Amino acid sequence: MVDSGPWLTMVGIGEDGWDGLTAPARAAIEAADSVMGASRHLSLLPKTGRAERIVWPVPFADGVPLLLERRGEQVVMLASGDPFWFGAGSVVTRHLEPGEWVVHPAPSTLSLAAARLGWPVETIHSVGLHARPVETLRPHLAPGRRILALMRDGASVTELAAWLAEQGFGDSAMTVLEALGGPRERVRGCTAAALDWTDIAHPVAVAIAPAGAGRTLPCASGLDDDWFAHDGQITKRPVRALALSALAPRPGELLWDIGAGSGSVAIEWLLSDPTTRAVGFERDASRLARAADNAARLGIARLELVEGDAVAQLAERPRPDAVFVGGGLSPQLVEALRALSPCRLVAHAVTLETEALLAQCHVRYGGELLRIELAQAKPLGTRRGWKASYPIVQWRVAW
Structure with a gap:
């Protein structure tokens, strides 16, 4: 436990940028010595302010030492939506002591997608495919299931649709949700077999309602x-x-x-x-x-x-x-x-x-x-x- 209180503030930022931030999140950014985040996140902030702006490097792990070097300063780290929903929150806080950080989350992609689709959040199986292979979904492909997948980019959405068709789930309804919560928001739907869009924008998530003749993994032990x-x-x-x-x-x-x-x-x-x-x-x-x-x-x-x-x-x-x-x-x-x-x-x-x-x-x-x-x-x-x-x-x- 540190005596000086939190030095790191994690701020979840959505596609609505500064306008969508809470008053405490804005105050933290205005008082910060430095603000770290992806270029896209930094671009959502006003050009004014005294804080030094630092682009978080790729791969993500390379940014953690840069952040820890600023221990003792007032630092804001920007993350998409809720930092603890398939976000950077847990990756960073495992290096910190309790009391060193505070979080101001924004609505997550999960909650925004559920609101657009009318799906109860508790019925959705969510998975981060932005850093995992599409095969991660295989145990969850079953008629009646509701799946929400965070995707890396438009090309990965096309790859997912093709893989679903290969597995016999080409009839699955896919809803592609782009830039939720901001001025670029777009929601489109089609079946996995029919998806042929080449203009899918980042950030993007895909909602899947599996359907088709593909095999479903049983829940009981003893697979064929x-x-x-x-x-x-x-x-x-x-x-x-x-x-x-x-x-x-x-x-x-x-x-x-x-x-x-x-x-x-x-x-x-x-x-x-x-x-x-x-x-x-x-x-x-x-x-x-x-x-x-x-x-x-x-x-x-x-x-x-x-x-x-x-x-x-x-x-x-x-x-x-x-x-x-x-x-x-x-x-x-x-x-x-x-x-x-x-x-x-x-x-x-x-x-x-x-x-x-x-x-x-x-x-x-x-x-x-x-x-x-x-x-x-x-x-x-x-x-x-x-x-x-x-x-x-x-x-x-x-x-």
């Missing part, structure tokens, strides 16, 4: 195997559903997926909640690349993948809340994982050797031992019969 590219090394759908039930993901938790293969377990763990995290360990470089592709295609950019032997690298990683071992458990790995306490472990065995190890571990360390036997109906001559899969033994333990 064909959602994932694989070489046969994949935890199959029914077994994966049982594994995720045993792993019991909770918000904010970290999973280690040892022997990640196609990445299916880690990806479904990450799909369970946007705050979950996962690290996948895999020795095979081609499988590692395939897992990365699967994660990207399903909109999961936060999967961390590590090539090489897991035991040799465990100490270098943040401690997990849960660990999944899909096969190849060894006594050495068990001992390494025991050092992670407290932690939940779910391990699967297909071979007799690994099954014997799980049985020994169950006697020694407790937990639950489950034998999973599955059979599918397959053609048998002119009729059908049951074709059994290899039985799988699951050991679940918390230590």
Whole structure:
């Protein structure tokens, strides 16, 4: 806590510029020693005033040291709308102590868009695509969903429309909202498949009402195997559903997926909640690349993948809340994982050797031992019969 009070004032500024600022925000700008912001934001202020005007550099992170150098002065930082809605607020305040800053937000793009569309704010799924791939939307493409995406520029809107059409959602209604709240405001609508505008202006957001024949990701664990590219090394759908039930993901938790293969377990763990995290360990470089592709295609950019032997690298990683071992458990790995306490472990065995190890571990360390036997109906001559899969033994333990 600093004794001198706030030295940084974050001011949210909209397209209506100075006229739209509150009296406290205007007073802060008039009293400031310096004002920092993007060129577009600085241009919205009157030309008068004593403050030094500093253009925030690109990339954004390069401006943080420049700001911190002015600690002790009276500094105003300009940001779009609400600095804490997909804005710069959290990026900057993580470098400051409580009491060093104060914020005067303006209406966010979310609230302005909702007002134009008549959408209740609490029904909207919002996402910042100005710095993320369009695939981030993949888990949220479902008929009846309302999505608002902040976009980088007009070209990124065109890219988004083309991607939606490729995913089978070309019938989605897209509303393009440009420069909301200012004299340049424009709101236009069409379907994703029909969008062909070349004059989309920045700043821009897109509202999406998904529609079409595209596949929708289910909410329950156990996605069909064909959602994932694989070489046969994949935890199959029914077994994966049982594994995720045993792993019991909770918000904010970290999973280690040892022997990640196609990445299916880690990806479904990450799909369970946007705050979950996962690290996948895999020795095979081609499988590692395939897992990365699967994660990207399903909109999961936060999967961390590590090539090489897991035991040799465990100490270098943040401690997990849960660990999944899909096969190849060894006594050495068990001992390494025991050092992670407290932690939940779910391990699967297909071979007799690994099954014997799980049985020994169950006697020694407790937990639950489950034998999973599955059979599918397959053609048998002119009729059908049951074709059994290899039985799988699951050991679940918390230590």
